[in-house]
Amino acid sequence: MGEKIMVKGTEAIGEAAIRAGCTVYFGYPITPQSELTEYMARRMPQEGRVFLQAESEVSTVNMMYGASSVGVRVMTSTSSPGFSLMQEGISYMANARLPAVFVDVVRGGPGLGDIQPSQGDYFQVVKGGGHGDYRLPVYSPSSLQEAVKLTIHAFDVADKYRTPVVIFADGMLGQMMEPVEFPDPVDLSTLPSKDDWALTGARGRKARYVTSFNIDPYELEKMNLVLQETYRKVEAEEKKWEEFMTEDAEVIIVAHGTVGRIVKSTVKMAREKGIKAGLFRPVSLYPFPYERLSELAEKVDIVMTVEMSAGQMLEDVKLAVLGKARTPFYGRLAGVIPTPAEILEALMKEIRR
Amino acid sequence: MARKTLGFIEIDQERCKGCGLCINACPANVIRFSEEFNSKGYHPAEYIGEGCIACQFCYYTCPDVCITVYRYKTPALSK
Amino acid sequence: MSEQVKDAILLASMPKSLSGKEFTYCPGCHHGIVHRLIAELIDEFGLKEKTLLVAPVGCSVFAYEFFDVDGTVAAHGRALAVATGMKRARPDMFVLTYQGDGDLAAIGTAETIHAANRGERITTVFINNAVYGMTGGQMAPTTLLGMKTTTSPYGRDPKREGYPIHIMEIMKALPGVAYAERVKVSKPQDVPKAKMAIKKAFYAQLLDVGFGIVEVLSTCPTNWGMDPVEAGKWLDENMVKEFPLGVYVDKVTEVMKEKGVK
Known part of the structure; x- marks a missing residue:
């Protein structure tokens, strides 16, 4: 070391x-x-x-x-x-x-x-x-x-x-x-x-x-x-994941890799606005940490997935949530990187729905 | 007709697929198809029992490595 | 019989490096002859404990089961990439690939050319029987002009299917190749010559000269629709014209002389 x-x-x-x-x-x-x-x-x-x-x-x-x-x-x-x-x-x-x-x-x-x-x-x-x-x-x-x-x-x-x-x-x-x-x-x-x-x-x-x-x-x-x-x-x-501010979360955002990192900023911005958001970041995509996400989903209305894709991990999130919460999706495609602000905006839209 | 037998061959008839390449290769014409079948249903090759010149041509051409070739220490003259 | 054996000298029998498992080839197929030659050489060089055999996809997909050496089977065409991985990771091992024409000269052309051109210390035995055997007699890259196969049912027409590919001639253009020879085993007299060629290709690797490859023109009686003896004659009369026998690259003999190897 x-x-x-x-x-x-x-x-x-x-x-x-x-x-x-x-x-x-x-x-x-x-x-x-x-x-x-x-x-x-x-x-x-x-x-x-x-x-x-x-x-x-x-x-x-x-x-x-x-x-x-x-x-x-x-x-x-x-x-x-x-x-x-x-x-x-x-x-x-x-x-x-x-x-x-x-x-x-x-x-x-x-x-x-x-x-x-x-x-x-x-x-x-x-x-x-x-x-x-x-x-x-x-x-x-x-x-x-x-x-x-x-x-x-x-x-x-x-x-x-x-x-x-x-x-x-x-x-x-x-x-x-x-x-x-x-x-x-x-x-x-x-x-x-x-x-x-x-x-x-x-x-x-x-x-x-x-x-x-x-x-x-x-x-x-x-x-x-x-x-x-x-x-x-x-x-x-071998399941691995990271949770950020999920203890009291009322909405969960699921994101992996570099997007997980971006979403941390979104979570902080949301909390400044009084929205108790939390991040669930799967670290092992296979094996996907279904059980823990499933537990978290019981306590919230929204489990939003954010990916730099059209919604691929989203399918695993839905398998974990099993209808216990809404599972909206926000993604940017083709190599466009989402900003914390636009993710927050997408989250706000879902909350207002 | 008397001919010299210089050696002999053993054929693993169960392994043999009856392709006939050894029969075709044998310059002494001392290998033939057996009239019996082996368990795979082939007529395996068989040595007629004398006249082998130990040239190994059958061994060279056998694609299933069924043949073992020996040379006599003292050549036998068959009847 | 035992009395007889006592008075005799054993001249030739199954080599030790064969596992003894019955070959899965059709009657009269030349694969078995070439397997035996390779096994004899592994025995003669004492390489049984050092050999890694890479089998291809094709009729010889089970080759690794027929030899009593460690081995694997590569994806179709990739034997030389797998062998490269083995040899680079374990340069002390003797690495051998055994491939057919579809594997080596169609789907695996890139792997073949680049492994050869890098001069990988690998020995390759290449069986050219002008047809895809295992899948049932389709056109191969080496199918002769005019030759009928299940996918060239009207005969191979160069305007439609192009020409037979000549791997030994290509090998000649690649500086990494240490030994390349085309042989056949259709007549008994051919067999020791083929063995000598494969021996040189062994030496290409063992003496650290470069890539060694031997192409063996072979019959496929089943898919040619001939009996084994007739197929041998057909090979002699037709394939040899298209694929001339002989040594195409030999950087090995000189090194053998230098090092006093016979």
């Missing part, structure tokens, strides 16, 4: 990954995350670790599959269209039970969209854009210190449950500068052993394989059930 240093978001995540023991990094340039890939290109060789620029996001995710299968900690960073391209490989990794960390610096879409901050990847990241029954633990930080903490946590969760994990970020988080305190680098020799499953060569044991494939539906179902069992554990153990 050291003193706080000023860093950019992309650097904070990259440095956190290195300190978490990320041994191999594959990536492909795409705005607005290229600085993270560049950071890793500089830093990984300094640590005697591997950086390789792949020929595409499709190759990137499959290189990660390979590196993860031999038992090392591996990461990539990409932005929305790149994440779309990785979906097939992520589905393979999920069923092959290969740990890895993906950073999605979300930008405006659909299609080529733009390069401004967005949260329009909620569906494709949280609900899975790939094929088959799998889930991915997803963490959405709202500050750089939290991004550092969650990046390191993501590697641990990935290894613990043998699953790919996603850090859901946006260009705002990537570009902001904040003072951050980094933990000491992890001693690689203290990381949990993967000798019971990783491909390390059939030395002194039977040959083994890592695969997402089984031609026998009954056998494949068994593999599927192992995944489902894992997800139930993740749901029981």
Whole structure:
């Protein structure tokens, strides 16, 4: 542990990954995350670790599959269209039970969209854009210190449950500068052993394989059930959220990531006007903290969701609230960042309704 | 006609799929399809019992690795 | 029989690096011959404990089950990306991909070219049988002109379907390639030659020279609609004309000499 240093978001995540023991990094340039890939290109060789620029996001995710299968900690960073391209490989990794960390610096879409901050990847990241029954633990930080903490946590969760994990970020988080305190680098020799499953060569044991494939539906179902069992554990153990002024709140605003941060200002502004607002900020988007939000919804009339999307997390909020409160939505699209004032205005409109 | 038998082969007839590549490859013409079926329903290859020259061509071409080839330490002259 | 064995020297039998599991290939398919050659080389080099095998999607999707080495199966076309990830993370391992023509030369073309061009220390065995086998005989990137498949039912017409792709000729243009040879296994005499080629591709990796690849022209009796013997003849008469056999890149032999490797 050291003193706080000023860093950019992309650097904070990259440095956190290195300190978490990320041994191999594959990536492909795409705005607005290229600085993270560049950071890793500089830093990984300094640590005697591997950086390789792949020929595409499709190759990137499959290189990660390979590196993860031999038992090392591996990461990539990409932005929305790149994440779309990785979906097939992520589905393979999920069923092959290969740990890895993906950073999605979300930008405006659909299609080529733009390069401004967005949260329009909620569906494709949280609900899975790939094929088959799998889930991915997803963490959405709202500050750089939290991004550092969650990046390191993501590697641990990935290894613990043998699953790919996603850090859901946006260009705002990537570009902001904040003072951050980094933990000491992890001693690689203290990381949990993967000798019971990783491909390390059939030395002194039977040959083994890592695969997402089984031609026998009954056998494949068994593999599927192992995944489902894992997800139930993740749901029981890994929910994370932040509450801000919810104790006496009469209206709850739900927002994640950088929007959560903006909404804190809205909450303060609302309170100045005598409106008892509170923020509920899911930090783990999967597993979504349904139960706690459900409890909060019992005490209020309005649970308003704010996103930089057309209302994607909104579906999970509605699942949590289950009609116990009104669930209006306010969103800005295509990379437009909502201001605290316009969110307040939207909230006031709902209250007056 | 007397001919020299330099070795012999063993065929895993249960593994064999009766493709006939070994029969086609054998320069001594000492492999044929069995009249029996194996459990997969193929007529597996069988060695006629003499005349093998231990050239390994059958082993080279067998796509199912069914064949083991031996060479006699002292060649036998068959009747 | 045991009496007989006592008086004899064992010349050839199933290599140790095969798991013994029965191959799932159709009768007469050349995949099995090539599997055996690879297993023999793994045995001869003593690489069983160091080998990581990447199987493709296609008929050889189960390849990793047939070898007694650690392995995985990649997404269709991505074997060389997976292998790159393995080799970069564990440069001390011997990494092998086994791929068909659809996998390596259609959907995985980018991965193939870039892994080769980076000179990844990986050995690739490429089975070219001019057809998609597992999915039922559709047109492959290497399907010959005029050849009928289920998706080129009127015969491959270059105006409509373009031309067969020549991977070895492409390999020649990539500086990262250390060894590239096209062989066949349709006649017994071809088989030791094919083994020697794959051996050189092993050395490309083992002597740290670069990327090693061997293309094996192979039959697909089932989807060609021929018996296995007839298919071999068809290969000799037709495929070899389109895909000339021979060494396309060899930076390995010189290094072998320098290092005194036979």
